[in-house]
Amino acid sequence: MALDWNSGPLAEGLHCYRTGQFFEAHEHWESIWLASPEPERTFLQAIIQVSAAFHHLNRGNRIGAVSLLSRALRKLHAYPDEFAGVAVARLREDISDCLIRFERKQAAPQIPPIRGRSVGDLCSPTFAVGSKVRVITRPALEAFARTWPYHHKLLPEQMEWAGAIGTVKEVSFYHGGDQLYVLEGVPGIWNEPCLESARENEGS
DSSP states (O other): OOOOTSSSHHHHHHHHTTTOOHHHHHHHHHHHHHHHTTTHHHHHHHHHHHHHHHHHTTOOOHHHHHHHHHHHHHHHSOSSSETTTHHHHHHHHHHHHHHHHHHHTOSSOOOOOOTTTTTOOOTSSSOOTTTTTEOOHHHHHHHHHHHHOOSOOOOOGGGGGGOOEEEEEEEEOOSSOOOOEEESSHHHHHEGGGGEEEEEGTTO
């Protein structure tokens, strides 16, 4: 069974995951998970557990987050380095790094990015220069800010630009492949999960 990460519930869940809406990501992915045969079924269950882990972390349940990430990692060890268009080897490494940070009682770990051939390559920008994008909603920005403790954190004044539309002026890649955007008409440096395509609503 092929998994389509570019449309339907998987794509919607992926967007929610990347913008810190972890419970909503689980809701979108669950319908596909329940209808999938093996080995896709267990694979999707692992992805859902990763999302659920950060939902628990946002609610202060660090123990629950560790448990879910550990269970997801055990499942993912049964899969090849790439499966269903997802870079599984990199995802395993990122989850392992999260667990190490938890063990050392360090700051909340970065959300493990779900990337790969079908969900956005590391060096291929999601939004091309010249394309129109919209800043996500304020609640989504606030969720992202809570779970992104590393480089290029959102500044308080950036929250005021929630919902604003701008044109991509520059795209750069931080180490690890995180996409950073400079927009015309919207100040600041924006991480890719803080943006969505405005194409669908142009002319409305």
